[in-house]
Amino acid sequence: MEISSHAFMIEVCYPRDEKDMTLHLYDTRRKEKVPFQPAVPGKVQMYVCGITPYSPSHLGHARCYIAFDLLHRWLEASGYDVDYVQNFTDIDDKIIKIANEEGIDFLEVANRNIEDYYRVMDALGVERADHYPRVTEHLDGIINMIEILIQKGHAYTSSDGVWFSVSSAPEKFGTLTGNTIEAVQAGGSGRLDKSDKREHNDFALWKAAKPDEPAWDSPWGSGRPGWHIECSAMSLHHFGESFDIHGGGFDLRFPHHEAEIFQSECCTGKEPVVGIWMHNGFVRVDGEKMSKSLGNFWTVTDAFKIYDPIVLRYALLNAHYRNPIDVSEQLLNDAKGNQRKISETYGQAIVSAEQGEALAPLPPLPEGNIESSEFLIQRIGIIESLAEEAARALDDDLNSRLALSKVQAGAKIISEVLNSDQIDETDTASFATFSIGWMEEIAGSILGVLPTKEIAKAIYDPRLDPKRVAIRDEVEALLARRSIARHAKDWAAADEIRDALTEMGVTVKDTSDGAVWSLD
Ligand SMILES: [Zn+2]
Structure with a gap:
């Protein structure tokens, strides 16, 4: 199905239908919310x-x-x-x-x-x-x-x-x-x-x-x-x-x-x-x-x-x-959890869209298309109305709390769709592109609570952390040498390699499936 990102927000935000949607702001002097009408x-x-x-x-x-x-x-x-x-x-x-x-x-x-x-x-x-x-x-x-x-x-x-x-x-x-x-x-x-x-x-x-x-x-x-x-x-x-x-x-x-x-x-x-x-x-x-x-x-x-x-x-x-x-620890920890949720969904959408680019010449799967479009159309409808509700919340004297709750609700549906096995890969990629546009508009440009693409991807999948990607080859090579040294019971050499890894900020955990590494 064809989905264009961005188009809907432009309709929602501006120009407004004068009777229906007008920015109202609370004026301390008049002690009430008044329609905003600039002099020019x-x-x-x-x-x-x-x-x-x-x-x-x-x-x-x-x-x-x-x-x-x-x-x-x-x-x-x-x-x-x-x-x-x-x-x-x-x-x-x-x-x-x-x-x-x-x-x-x-x-x-x-x-x-x-x-x-x-x-x-x-x-x-x-x-x-x-x-x-x-x-x-x-x-x-x-x-x-x-x-x-x-x-x-x-x-x-x-x-x-x-x-x-x-x-x-x-x-x-x-x-x-x-x-x-x-x-x-x-x-x-x-x-x-x-x-x-x-x-x-x-x-x-x-x-x-x-x-x-x-x-x-x-x-x-x-x-x-x-x-x-x-x-x-x-x-x-x-x-x-x-x-x-x-x-x-x-x-x-x-x-x-x-x-x-x-x-x-x-x-x-x-x-x-x-x-x-x-x-x-x-x-x-x-x-x-x-x-x-x-x-x-x-x-x-x-x-x-x-x-x-x-x-x-x-x-x-x-x-x-x-x-x-x-401001309390609880308020900040709640914000941390909520901000992470939308970052993770945003990261997942970016990764799905990138995978879609790689799959681009693939034809859509023959079955599932009809069902998948119904499933998608319904969810896209909800996500679009959430954008409209967020815009109305901000028009109502900048109700950012309500607007953030709409972003959370949208992110939840986006995550549900991206994790669903009801749609094929091309539709997933297309939906991911739509979702990226939706999130960047409301959560990004307007509310300013989205991280960069790179950070979002790393939150979704720590293996995609750019810092990790930059040193991956070197770390893998050192781990291979360490594995050989350990087999040869050359403990001095193995320890030396571990020290070198520690210096790079890499922590190594030996598991039954081999060595797993993470960045501090
Ligand atoms: Zn002043």
Whole structure:
């Protein structure tokens, strides 16, 4: 039978039937799932708050950037042209503190942690954003924005910098959190501490230089920008006065994102600055908040020592992005088992398809064809509907947990068919090719939880491990020589060969069927 891979996903994903399938995303501002409609049809402008690179990336970062990576991939698979901006806050109190402690330049601290970020996110399959603006490269835009806010009466200067006056736009207070200005004022009584701001809620736009701190010139003396204004200035630079999606961790809703709303909307006069505000949930470890003092703080590099990056990605996607996730040994081991299952099936499909290529000129077996097509058509039907269900799950505010369960269900049927004796070899090969396309589309390009072809084959059949294949001839020759030495009772020679094999990372087991070897 003729089966084309890929064709069905293109129909499922894009273009959508407007009434039937539309991507819905939860907007923190409107507090509901809303149909996604970008300002310019077919194009998406998306900004996600990036890291403050004062320390290596941790599990919370992994979760956030994997969640928005999935959104990025799904928007592109749906046919949108996505412009993705993610910043680096490369100047900050914590960066300065570490630089001073180590006696090095603050940019050295920032750069080494930005390198760590790229390294671990690449390993986690997080596709790169289109732009990674850095605060230290956007000082002009930041200063310009602050000047406009002062001119419009939304900001004021003081002895210690420039402050945004929250009471100049009280209607914008609590846009994302629903907090009232009164409640925050009541909770913050007596916290005006050392600063020279007028009201407790006012936040810094520009911080006057302190000794031993990097500083830039400005109309208000030398200093450096406050954290919130940076994101407003960088999104304005890349997208203009409004854009489609703004993302970040749940903890950034207040004050960071509400401050961005104050700054951007008061500066440009355009509201809302953001179409949809998206926030990912917290990461907990063994039921507790991750913290250095509790000793359960995991950097991504720590996690890689125990778990494969793809397993970590699988585990973090196996929960809805808005829900909190509790990282535990059980969660990671479950992910390991599930990720292995789909890798094994993928590996088996690749091997079956390759065997089919070798058999290609063989005519189809005469019997069995009718039965085998009925058997196949029914299963292909199920697998195609699973792809559609996975697409619907992702359209429903990125329900990656449900989408992964559809992938598992599909892999199970694929494995059943590949192991079935009801179909002939050519149909098996043809089905294998279809299955490879199905898995690469959903589990690979969209969810990012498939290994490479070589790794998948080695998981399915360890004898196909490329490392093993590379040394196979040499190992077989050494084993043959060892066997001769043993027959001749030349134990010294036999031991010498065994040592050589150990050095190559080869473990030899003597069985009644002869020597069996494996790679460590
Ligand atoms: Zn930000």
